[in-house]
Amino acid sequence: MAVNTNAAGSSPAKIVVLGTGGTIAGRATSAGDNIGYTAGEVGVEQLLGPVAAFQGAGVEFVAEQVAQVDSKDMGFALWQQLARRCAYWLEQADVAGIVITHGTDTLEETAYFLQAVLQPAKPVVLTCAMRPATALVPDGPQNLLDAVVVASTPGAHGVVAVCAGNIHSALDVQKVHSYKVDAFSSGDAGLVGLVEEGQVRQLRPWPNVPEFHVKNRPVAQAVSAQVAIKNRVMSESASEDWPRVEIVLNYAGAGGLVVDALVAQGVRGIVVAGTGNGTLHVDLQAALLRAMEAGVAVVRATRCVFGRVLATPADAIADAQGAFCKTA
Numbered sequence: 001m002a003v004n005t006n007a008a009g010s011s012p013a014k015i016v017v018l019g020t021g022g023t024i025a026g027r028a029t030s031a032g033d034n035i036g037y038t039a040g041e042v043g044v045e046q047l048l049g050p051v052a053a054f055q056g057a058g059v060e061f062v063a064e065q066v067a068q069v070d071s072k073d074m075g076f077a078l079w080q081q082l083a084r085r086c087a088y089w090l091e092q093a094d095v096a097g098i099v100i101t102h103g104t105d106t107l108e109e110t111a112y113f114l115q116a117v118l119q120p121a122k123p124v125v126l127t128c129a130m131r132p133a134t135a136l137v138p139d140g141p142q143n144l145l146d147a148v149v150v151a152s153t154p155g156a157h158g159v160v161a162v163c164a165g166n167i168h169s170a171l172d173v174q175k176v177h178s179y180k181v182d183a184f185s186s187g188d189a190g191l192v193g194l195v196e197e198g199q200v201r202q203l204r205p206w207p208n209v210p211e212f213h214v215k216n217r218p219v220a221q222a223v224s225a226q227v228a229i230k231n232r233v234m235s236e237s238a239s240e241d242w243p244r245v246e247i248v249l250n251y252a253g254a255g256g257l258v259v260d261a262l263v264a265q266g267v268r269g270i271v272v273a274g275t276g277n278g279t280l281h282v283d284l285q286a287a288l289l290r291a292m293e294a295g296v297a298v299v300r301a302t303r304c305v306f307g308r309v310l311a312t313p314a315d316a317i318a319d320a321q322g323a324f325c326k327t328a
């Protein structure tokens, strides 16, 4: 990718764009087809070409194809690879920020993971598209351009997602629509900001340490827990060795079958997406309590799109402190 210099002739801001696939890199056989496409086909250099040309002087781009997947197939090995590439580039003094092109379907999970592991002092901006690159009116190029703007903004930091001109914190973003181009919401927390014609209008602070790390424990303890997680992700240990955590759902007629099966399979943690304020069917709760007795860590979230679980003294199972509300 060509190196541009700014008007004053000083060193340009270096933005690293990591491609992982998704609809933004999707290809359909017809320009009118926004759903019958194959995700993850167009290379990241090709996606970046028009954006880099438009952005002009003042930004140097590095494009790196980390993967080419439909994000429904995202897995821990790829997360580990992505976190390592981010850590490598973030350490380079001349890198101002990172943009990651990603499928929309699991974008929020990758964003949360990267924020929890890296807590970057520079911006790491995930972006995406709801229409393939071959669409008559694709949304990917504008989203990518907006993401570059955010990644180049002085003072920006942490992991955010940029889509349809909105900047979402990694800790709050959720995909809430299956086909509209403005498919994401930050729920009650609201947007971090907006990208308005190449300028960031900030509405609230950039993402910070995930709340579950610091709630109910001293900051020093939270920091050492985060360091331990980061070391594990960055170490040579395979992602298959990470403790297995599964998600189960409460619903009318829910029972304990799935939980009992997971415990028999050696699961180490369960996040239960309860109904309403994290309520659980009596049979599901009984199975979860059996799991806890067997040493499995269990936390209760809510399947509601908005809100979080508010704790009560009568709770038999601890709530997730808002950290995993978006798992439903």
Ligand code: SIN
Residues within 6 Å of the ligand: 021, 022, 023, 024, 039, 069, 070, 071, 072, 102, 103, 104, 105, 106, 128, 129, 130
């Ligand atoms: C994907 O998540 O990779 C496909 C769907 C999308 O990007 O919108």
